Amino acid sequence: MAHDLFETHRKDLHDLSDTIWHNPELAFEERAAHDSITDFFVKAGIGTVTKNYLLETAFKVEYVTGKGSNKNTDKKEIPCVAFFSEYDALPGIGHACGHNLIAVVGVAAFLKLIVALDQIGILARVVLLGSPGEEGGGGKIWLKQKGALEGVDLALMSHPASRTLCLNTITQSIKRLKATFHGENAHGTTPWRGRNALDAAVLAYSNINALRHWMHPSMRAHGIFTDGGKAPNIIPDRAELLFYFRAPNKRELQPLLDRAEECFKAGAAATGCTVQIREQSVAYDSVVQNPVLGRIYEERMEALGYKFPPKTERPFRGSTDMGDVSRVVPAIHPWFRIPCNNAPGHSVPFAEAAKSDDSFVSAMDSADGLAYTALEVLKNKELFEEMKKTFTETWNS
Structure with a gap:
């Protein structure tokens, strides 16, 4: 993966994670997090930034790659990748779900992918969606209903946990x-x-x-x-x-x-x-991990030294509004391991672990895995078509 733009802003991303962690905001109240992330893009001059996108504390950053070859191309004809960032906290225990890390994973994956696509001249739309209110508010569901996923071909995000997981996980x-x-x-x-x-x-x-x-x-x-x-x-x-x-x-x-x-x-x-x-909430659906995207992600993370459990093991991993996204477009929502001494999510020890330097490193590795996954399917038409085919087969079975 290309690293120049990402490495330039690596410290900024670390600071961004710290800022969000130290200023926890509940669902749909994430004004400081919204402003911190969007101001980063505006200051860096990267992409087209839309603040308060469809929801007050949601945002959209869009970048069209391909070094100018896109000027006369209809947007509908350009493949589109969406990354998601979350940044809401939990009542009383702050970022005990590690959304400060999820926020910067989305940003880092976005940066890594646009550089890689520009370097090899692939025409694509890369979108970062800031989705508020995951903890009970169903932010992604509201964004989906308001049209945020129109034209999106695949969607990716990842979540910190005590283990590294992807295709064999069960959400509810x-x-x-x-x-x-x-x-x-x-x-x-x-x-x-x-x-x-x-x-x-x-x-x-x-x-x-x-x-x-x-x-x-x-x-x-x-x-x-x-x-x-x-x-x-x-x-x-x-x-x-x-x-x-x-x-x-x-x-x-x-x-x-x-x-x-x-x-x-x-x-x-x-x-x-x-x-x-x-x-008290819209109903969240369970996540359907796209097998093509999940396979590529797992291979990349294994190359970075992460271990996945046997395919026969089927661990439960809570619920997320990314489930509804995965039923509209091919998607993955893997979990990446942070050093939390096996503390469960939604606990004070997990919140403490989410602010560590080692956890930030794991988050950046997962961002690399997401960006690499998107790059592979955009580079390879056969993989892209296989991704779409497996998505269709899921709903026909």
């Missing part, structure tokens, strides 16, 4: 539901005069636990109480549960959501309360 579809129970206040010494909303929520929580006997091992349900009353001597007239439900894909998720809704309603009915069930 996810939906977040909030159930708010409404009852009637009474003094704690005369509970029969009230309707205990907390009892309703406790029963609903227990119902979900009982539901686990029905759930397939590939499904998940995890929830918390977000409101349980104000004082022990006041019968609560309001209580609230927040639950995440997961399944292998959206089709299999829906029956689980239907059963969960009945569990919430049953808790309310048993206590004489009412319940309001609200969606």
Whole structure:
């Protein structure tokens, strides 16, 4: 891979990762991260930068390669690669999902690819999409619905983890539901005069636990109480549960959501309360890793010294709105190992690991893997066609 432009800005990328890590922002509030990344491109004079692209904290950077041969070419005829950057944080524990690293992986992959394509004179559109709100907000889904993927031929991004993974990983579809129970206040010494909303929520929580006997091992349900009353001597007239439900894909998720809704309603009915069930996110679909892109990425990362688990091993790796992207265009969403002492994502130790120099090095290696993957399919028409063919076969099977 060509490194000149990337090496010129390597320290800038390290500083950018640090800045985002030290200033965590929640979903759709990532104004400082948005400005830091887009200002980098504007200052460097690289590509066409569109701030606040379709969403307030999203952005788009576009660069057409080919050393001027593109001036009279219809954009629709030019192959287009999209990289994604994420940069939102988690409540209370900052960048415990390492989105500071994901942000700069996208930038670095973009820089590496445009240089390589320019050097060999390949005509292509290279796009970097800044996608906010991955943690529950479905930023990529909103961008997709607003047309951000129109004309895109392949999409790539990668994610830090305790292991290096790609083709054999399993992600899950996810939906977040909030159930708010409404009852009637009474003094704690005369509970029969009230309707205990907390009892309703406790029963609903227990119902979900009982539901686990029905759930397939590939499904998940995890929830918390977000409101349980104000004082022990006041019968609560309001209580609230927040639950995440997961399944292998959206089709299999829906029956689980239907059963969960009945569990919430049953808790309310048993206590004489009412319940309001609200969606807290759009449903994410599971990721479909394109086998051609994944094969190239794995080969490149192995050449850089990274090890992948046996193909027979099928580890779970949470949920991501990149799943919906992978069902529109050929895509990969691999995981790259950072030195986190096997700490799980969404933990304080993982957040600490995400700011280390060694983790930044791993992120840059993954960026190299993504850029190399895109370069190979753009250089080789047969690979490009195989990528599209396997994508089509996925949906016809």
